[in-house]
Amino acid sequence: MEALLNTGSTIEEGRLAKGGSKNTEDYMLECAVCWIAPEDFEAMGSPEKVKITSMDGKHTVAVYTKRTDSVRCGHVFMPRAIWANVIVDPNTFSTGSPLYKGSKITLEPTNDEVFSTEDVVLKVYAGGK
Secondary structure, eight states: OEEEEEEEOOHHHHHHHHTTOTTSHHHHHHHSEEEEOHHHHHHTTOOSEEEEEETTSSOEEEEEEEEOTTSOTTEEEEESSHHHHHHSOOOOTTSSSOOOEEEEEEEEEOOOOOOOHHHIIIIIISTTO
């Protein structure tokens, strides 16, 4: 499924991040998640996890799902955290800030592992070292 990715802070994400809890399971469960509209969620078979891929196909991350009326069909939301950063295009188009809102992505149900914060750094950014 193609969708537009929007990212932003949530109250819990902010509380955990500012409180120094980025390496905790609570942070992962709050932030390694994709909020999906009920119609889109059901059309995908109500998956527990999805694999999100950037439109250029270069960047992929597996996250948990959250069925919610807080997003519209064709849009998904991810809390501002390392999992969303894997997908967000780093190009700033001379603005100094990447496209945190409205990035085109694809998502599909998956059984892939959802990596912890540390594993995202080691396996995604450091190339598995």
